[in-house]
Amino acid sequence: MQFNTSAAVLAAAVSSVFFTKSLHANEETVTILGNRIQSSLSESLANIEIISRYDIERIQPTSINDLFLTISGFDLVTQGGDGQNSSLFVRGSSSDQTLILINGVRVGSATSGTKALSSISVQHIERIEIIKGPRAAIWGSDAIGAVINIVTRSYSNDEQGIAAKVGSNNYQSGVYSAAFGNEKLNNSVTVSSVTSKGFDVRNDLETDKDGYRRDTFSFVGDYQMSNNLNLDWTMMLNKGNNEFDSSFGGNESDYNDQLVTVRYSYNNDNWRSALNYGYSRDELSTYGNGIPKDEGDIFETRRHHIAGTLGYHFDGNTKIISGIERYLDTVNSRGFFASGEPRQTTMGGFLLAATKLGDLSLEGSVRHDEFQTKSIDSEVESDSTFSFTARYDLTENMFASVARGKGFKSPTLNDLYYPGFGNAELQPEISYSNELGFGFYNNNSKLNFVAYETDYRELIVFAFLGGSFAPYNVGLAEAKGYEIDYSINIGDFTHKLSFAHTDAKEIDPVTGAESKLIRRVVDAASYQVGYSYEDFTIFTQFIYKGERPDSDFSTFPATQVDLDSFVQVNLSATYQVNNHLSVSARVRDLTDEAPVNVVDYNSPGKQSYVTISYAF
Numbered sequence: 001m002q003f004n005t006s007a008a009v010l011a012a013a014v015s016s017v018f019f020t021k022s023l024h025a026n027e028e029t030v031t032i033l034g035n036r037i038q039s040s041l042s043e044s045l046a047n048i049e050i051i052s053r054y055d056i057e058r059i060q061p062t063s064i065n066d067l068f069l070t071i072s073g074f075d076l077v078t079q080g081g082d083g084q085n086s087s088l089f090v091r092g093s094s095s096d097q098t099l100i101l102i103n104g105v106r107v108g109s110a111t112s113g114t115k116a117l118s119s120i121s122v123q124h125i126e127r128i129e130i131i132k133g134p135r136a137a138i139w140g141s142d143a144i145g146a147v148i149n150i151v152t153r154s155y156s157n158d159e160q161g162i163a164a165k166v167g168s169n170n171y172q173s174g175v176y177s178a179a180f181g182n183e184k185l186n187n188s189v190t191v192s193s194v195t196s197k198g199f200d201v202r203n204d205l206e207t208d209k210d211g212y213r214r215d216t217f218s219f220v221g222d223y224q225m226s227n228n229l230n231l232d233w234t235m236m237l238n239k240g241n242n243e244f245d246s247s248f249g250g251n252e253s254d255y256n257d258q259l260v261t262v263r264y265s266y267n268n269d270n271w272r273s274a275l276n277y278g279y280s281r282d283e284l285s286t287y288g289n290g291i292p293k294d295e296g297d298i299f300e301t302r303r304h305h306i307a308g309t310l311g312y313h314f315d316g317n318t319k320i321i322s323g324i325e326r327y328l329d330t331v332n333s334r335g336f337f338a339s340g341e342p343r344q345t346t347m348g349g350f351l352l353a354a355t356k357l358g359d360l361s362l363e364g365s366v367r368h369d370e371f372q373t374k375s376i377d378s379e380v381e382s383d384s385t386f387s388f389t390a391r392y393d394l395t396e397n398m399f400a401s402v403a404r405g406k407g408f409k410s411p412t413l414n415d416l417y418y419p420g421f422g423n424a425e426l427q428p429e430i431s432y433s434n435e436l437g438f439g440f441y442n443n444n445s446k447l448n449f450v451a452y453e454t455d456y457r458e459l460i461v462f463a464f465l466g467g468s469f470a471p472y473n474v475g476l477a478e479a480k481g482y483e484i485d486y487s488i489n490i491g492d493f494t495h496k497l498s499f500a501h502t503d504a505k506e507i508d509p510v511t512g513a514e515s516k517l518i519r520r521v522v523d524a525a526s527y528q529v530g531y532s533y534e535d536f537t538i539f540t541q542f543i544y545k546g547e548r549p550d551s552d553f554s555t556f557p558a559t560q561v562d563l564d565s566f567v568q569v570n571l572s573a574t575y576q577v578n579n580h581l582s583v584s585a586r587v588r589d590l591t592d593e594a595p596v597n598v599v600d601y602n603s604p605g606k607q608s609y610v611t612i613s614y615a616f
Helices: 008-014 053-059 064-068 413-417
Strands: 048-051 074-078 086-090 098-102 125-132 146-152 160-167 171-181 185-199 210-224 229-243 252-267 271-287 297-313 318-332 343-357 360-373 380-395 398-409 429-441 445-465 468-490 493-507 514-516 523-533 536-545 548-552 559-563 566-576 581-588 607-615
Touching: 053 064, 053 125, 053 536, 053 566, 064 074, 064 125, 360 413
Parallel strands: 098 146
Antiparallel strands: 048 125, 074 086, 125 146, 160 171, 160 607, 171 185, 185 210, 210 229, 229 252, 252 271, 271 297, 297 318, 318 343, 343 360, 360 380, 380 398, 398 429, 429 445, 445 468, 468 493, 493 514, 493 523, 523 536, 536 566, 548 559, 566 581, 581 607
16 A cells, blocks of 8 residues: 555565556465464464555555555544544444554553554555454453554565655655565665644644654564574664644653564474564653643653464364463653552463364464552452354355454553542453354455444443542443455456444443444445556545544533544555656545544645655
8 A cells, every 4th residue: 555665665666566466465475463373364264454565555655544544444533634643443442442563562552552553654564464353362452443463564685775755744754775684684674754744733722733753763684594493573763753732731742662572483384383572662752832841741661572372283274372471561751650650560371273174164262361560469450351263165265254252451551540540440341242254255356244243341431430530440332333345356457345334332331321432433435446557557545434423522511513424535656667766646635525533623635745766
C-alpha cells in the first residue's frame, strides 16, 4: 500500500515484478504471528491477513492509519487526521483491547494501555500481520479484538535508496536507506523525517494550525550462523511532536520511543525454537496552553521482555508448541504518583497443539498468566485463557471452520494507581468469542466469510460506587457481526471487495438496558482496484463508512448523536522511469467528502502528494 516508504521503492525500482504478483503471492510468507514460531501461513488455522510491501507501495500512505482503512472489521477513528489521536476499534472492541507488536515484541504505554499509531513511521514497515479475534491463549493480555504485528523494513546487501515526498498542509518527508553485509550477515539502516504544518483540527476557540513531526531511525539485521541457527536484531528510535486543540491542559506533546529486540532461533525438520529479548521505552510529555515545557506532565514507561518458545512437529500433520515469557513494566512520571512509581511484573506460559485428520484440522491452546504490581509483597492476580479452532475441507478449494476463545485484558497502571482515580482492586477484563467461517480460493480468486459474537464481562468503567468516582469491573458489552472479503485477478486488474457489519452494545449491569457503543461504525464497505501496464500502475480505493453514534459533550449531560455516513475515494499512481528512478502521486479523499469521525473535529479534506524515489 505505499511508495513513500523509502527503499520500498528500491525493490520497485529494480523490477516491476511487484505489480504483477499473483493474488496468493503472500501465502507462504513466513510469519510469527499465528503461533509465535516462524512458520508459513498454510500451517496456521488462524485467519491471518497480510498487508504486504506490495500493498504498501500501492497505497502510498502518509501514516499507518492509511493501511487499516480497508481491513474488514477495522474501524479507525481519528480526531483530526495524521499526527492526531486515533482509536482503532476491531469488531467493536476498544483500542486497548488490540495488541500491537513490532517484530513480535509488544509495544505501547503501560499507563495508557495503548500504542499511539500516529507515531509509527510507515517508511520503516516491511509488512503487517493481522489476526482478528481472541488470541490471548497465545499472546496474553490485550489480544481480544486482534493482534497486529508490524515487521520492520529490511533490504538486500548493497542496496541504497532515497525518497522525498511533498504534499498538502506543507507535508514534507525524506528517507534514506542502505544495506550492507555478506552472504551470512545482513544489516539494513533507514533514516526518515516527516513534517507537516497541519490544519485546525477542532471547532473551538483555538484557530491555529496543528502540525506534527516524526523522526525515525531503524537498524535491522540478521546473521545466519548455520543452516539451522539464526540470530536477528532490531533497534528503532522514534521522536516527534504533535500539536492539537485542547479545552484544558496542554495543547502540544513530545514523544520519544525506543525499541531493541534480539532473537535467537533454531529450526530443523522437526524442532523449532526461539529465544527473544525485547526492551521498549514509551515517553510522552504534554505542555503548552500556558504550561512551560519543563513543567508539563511526563509519562515514561519501560518494558523488559524475555520469551522462549519450543515446538516439535511429529509429522506433516501434528505439532506441539509451548512457550513461557516474563515482562516487567515500570513508570517514571516526575513523581506524579504520590505513593511511588508503579510497576508490574507478568509471567505467562502457553501450550498449543494442532493436528490434521484427513479433511479435518484441529488446533487448541491454553495459557496461564500471573500479575504482580507495585512491590514483591503485593497480591498476585492471575487469569487463564483458551482457544479452539476446527476446520473442515469441504473440497480441495473450499472449507468451513468454527472457533471459540477466551481473552482478557489486565488493568493498566493508570487504572490501578492514577492519583485520585485509581483502584488497586481491579481485576482483568474478560471476553468470550465464537466464530463461524467459510472460505473458497483458487489461483485467481479468494472468498472469506466470518460471523462472530463476543461477550465482554467485568469491563473497567468509571462509576460512583462506595461514595467515590473510580474505575470498577462493572461494565458489560456485546458485539456481533460478520465480514466478507473477496479478491480476484482479471488480466492486468486486481480487485478486492470487503464488507463488515458490526453491532456493538454496552449493557447496563443493573437494568439490562442496551445502548450503542459510541464511535463504532455499524456498516462499512470498500472496493479496491489496481491496474498495471508495463512501467505504469494505478490504484484506487472506494471506502464507505455508514452512520456512527457519538456523544456531544458540548451539552450537559452529553447528548447522543449520529454522525453522517460518507464515501472516501483515494487514488494513487506510479511511473517507473527507469531501473533507478520512479515518480508517484496520490490524492486522498478525492471528492472531499469530509470523513468526520468525532463530534466537533474537522476533516483534513482532499490532500495531494507527490513522491520521487531513486535507487542506487
